[in-house]
Amino acid sequence: MPPSGSPTLSIVVPVYGCAGCLETLAERVHAAVAGSFPDYELILVDDASPDQAWPRIVELSARNPHVRGLRLTRNFGQHPAITAGLAEAQGAVVVVMDCDLQDRPEEIPALVAALDDGHAVALARREQRQDSAGKRFGSWAFYRTLQWLTGVAQDHGTANFGAYSRPVVDAVLGMPESNRFFPLLVKWSGFAPRVVAVQHEARSEGRSSYSLRRLLRLALDIALSYSDKPLRLMTLLGLAFAAASVGFAGYSVLQYLRGDIQVAGFTSIIASIWLTGGVVVSSLGVVGLYVGRIFLESKRRPWYLVQARTGPGPRHGDG
Numbered sequence: 001m002p003p004s005g006s007p008t009l010s011i012v013v014p015v016y017g018c019a020g021c022l023e024t025l026a027e028r029v030h031a032a033v034a035g036s037f038p039d040y041e042l043i044l045v046d047d048a049s050p051d052q053a054w055p056r057i058v059e060l061s062a063r064n065p066h067v068r069g070l071r072l073t074r075n076f077g078q079h080p081a082i083t084a085g086l087a088e089a090q091g092a093v094v095v096v097m098d099c100d101l102q103d104r105p106e107e108i109p110a111l112v113a114a115l116d117d118g119h120a121v122a123l124a125r126r127e128q129r130q131d132s133a134g135k136r137f138g139s140w141a142f143y144r145t146l147q148w149l150t151g152v153a154q155d156h157g158t159a160n161f162g163a164y165s166r167p168v169v170d171a172v173l174g175m176p177e178s179n180r181f182f183p184l185l186v187k188w189s190g191f192a193p194r195v196v197a198v199q200h201e202a203r204s205e206g207r208s209s210y211s212l213r214r215l216l217r218l219a220l221d222i223a224l225s226y227s228d229k230p231l232r233l234m235t236l237l238g239l240a241f242a243a244a245s246v247g248f249a250g251y252s253v254l255q256y257l258r259g260d261i262q263v264a265g266f267t268s269i270i271a272s273i274w275l276t277g278g279v280v281v282s283s284l285g286v287v288g289l290y291v292g293r294i295f296l297e298s299k300r301r302p303w304y305l306v307q308a309r310t311g312p313g314p315r316h317g318d319g
Contacts, residue, residue, distance in 0.1 A: 032106045045085045048074050083303050086173055098161065234283045
């Protein structure tokens, strides 16, 4: 039976590289939530998936009135795709999950129920991750680095999978920065979270698009967009070198007055110049990265562009 009016539950799923499991995803979502939320909507956001997911989404939307599709013009990335789905979502509660079925649809009712008692966010914590050792280590290292950069506690067992009340969704959509990282935007909003332990499944199809190189690039983008710690570290490094230079100069003068130094060493001078020059150039490079980030933000380009959609138009407008 098709949903009528505004749904009470929206489920946002960015789609990339998982076209083959979309039908199973829709079936499992329906079995998990239709009893409690007969008017739910499932929003599938095609982030230029390389496996031609859009025809499958259109087919599912035609057969299942609960399914809505959104196709972006190109690959904008997972977090802009999540933002696109949030802008489409009409439910009082919005669930965000991955498309590869590692996030189990059967956990959705427990996450939604956890929003009671004043909690506006319910995050799924994967107790036993069904990933390779390399991916688990990469995830752990990424979140540890993120915690160090931002000064905000991070849990590598949680990610995007969770339930979010409408005030949280509206707050995230109201944040204007172009570099979107959904978990940090939610944390910054300050709404009280509740963590729910969930089961984690092995990936049913394809492979993760987050390679080590892409994780490192994401970490750099986050460092430049959400933290000024690199700038402060370069300042401390400069002060340390200045203090070391003063100490070395004083020591050299003392040695000269004692008669221990007759001719200044060429090697030590060249080494000092190269070392100091390297620190200066590195500092300028860090500042340049921040200036570049400011330049990108100043363009005020949209977070994403929509090429096609199935169902009604967006709640908040494109991008």
